[in-house]
Amino acid sequence: MYNRNEIQETNRMIQEDKLDIRTITMGISLYDCADSDLKQVCRKVYDKVTGTARDLVKVGKDIENEYGIPIVNKRISVTPVALIAAGCRTDSYVDIAAALDRAAGEVGVDFLGGFSALVQKGHTDSDRILIRSIPEALASTKIVCSSVNLASTRTGINMDAVREMGQVIKRTAELTADRYGFGCAKLVVFANAPDDNPFMAGAFHGIGEPEAVINVGISGPGVVKRALETARGQDFGTVAETIKRMAFKITRMGQLVARQASARLGVPFGIVDLSLAPTPAVGDSVARILEEMGLEQTGAPGTTAALALLNDAVKKGGAMATSYVGGLSGAFIPVSEDEGMIAAVQAGALTLPKLEAMTSVCSVGLDMIAVPGDTPAATLSAIIADEAAIGVINGKTTAVRIIPAPGKQVGEMVEFGGLLGRCPVMPVSRLDVAPFIERGGRIPAPIHSLRN
8 A cells, every 4th residue: 555655645746857757668469360371361360459458558547646646658559470471472561560550540559669570599480581671661650660679689680681671771761761760779689689669669468478468667757866866975875775765666656557457458567677768858868876876977988887787776676576577678769769968978988888888787778879871770770789799798788779860970970859859860880891791690698508
């Protein structure tokens, strides 16, 4: 039960510090939608999504109104399409993406994830079709998001897929050039992708998940920064304890919403993702938390250490509030979605190499990064390979969501709007890496993967 002081504190955090539930995500299995006829798959997919999620948005709004807790997004994740479409007699899955887009629009969700393939050890024929379909699918839909997992600690890095995804990102940017490559903002390339991630664009309903499930992603960078203001000048042990206590409170709110949504929808509660996900709004920034610890600006020496402390304390505090932790859980550092990160890039304090170092200790990886539109596909692939290596060696999830913005050069701004924000185009190395990427094959798994 919550006492009066806790309720008052929660109300203050919502009103003054931008505390919110970032997403309620319903995972839906599409295994029973498999068929050899493409039109039948599209019909079954549409019917399954609209039938299962018909009340998701209404229930989310009801909970918002009853508890006064903002729920920013209502989302759906589905079984990776490359799995359920494998028996189709077709050479393109764009029609399936269109069916998913129509279904998502019908039920009123903000995003739908799962136009995905899992190729960490190699491609099936269906995986190849899906990956080839990504550029057109993302260019022709509004709500559908795509992801490809091409590496894991147990299998190593599929460098053939790495090479291919650089080309796919480049083509997706070209097909959405009128929107500064916006299609790439709906595409994530993973290492060690989790099966229960509620955050877009990388969400999909994993192969070990139930028929349907409710996962919730929490957020509250502004709340954590406000709490740290009371610990100025104190040692890092005190800083960690302060973050842990606040993460506990935020997570309790997330679990309350998750269990309410689960009960009302008649769908099992899955996990709470203990993440600090920023927005472009002032006062809702992960970068500003790091600066509250004593950095002049994010990107300065010490940034990686500060982020490591933040990420660990969020996990420890949140794990005490719920037994069901999952997804990505930690601190996100998407440049375009964090006003403090944007300011640091514009000031020259934050660079791609520094961001890459930070990804070794945060929740995900290089997220919502804009680079010049003329960046070669091989360079994009090499950035993906570096990020995958960090994930594989450290046994953690890493990802790349990068936008080679057509017609844009270093220093110019790319405007995406909404939660996706705005991003300064960042410089990228111009050294030739094509011979490295063209080798292909698979980088073997590290020795510490042998745990059986």
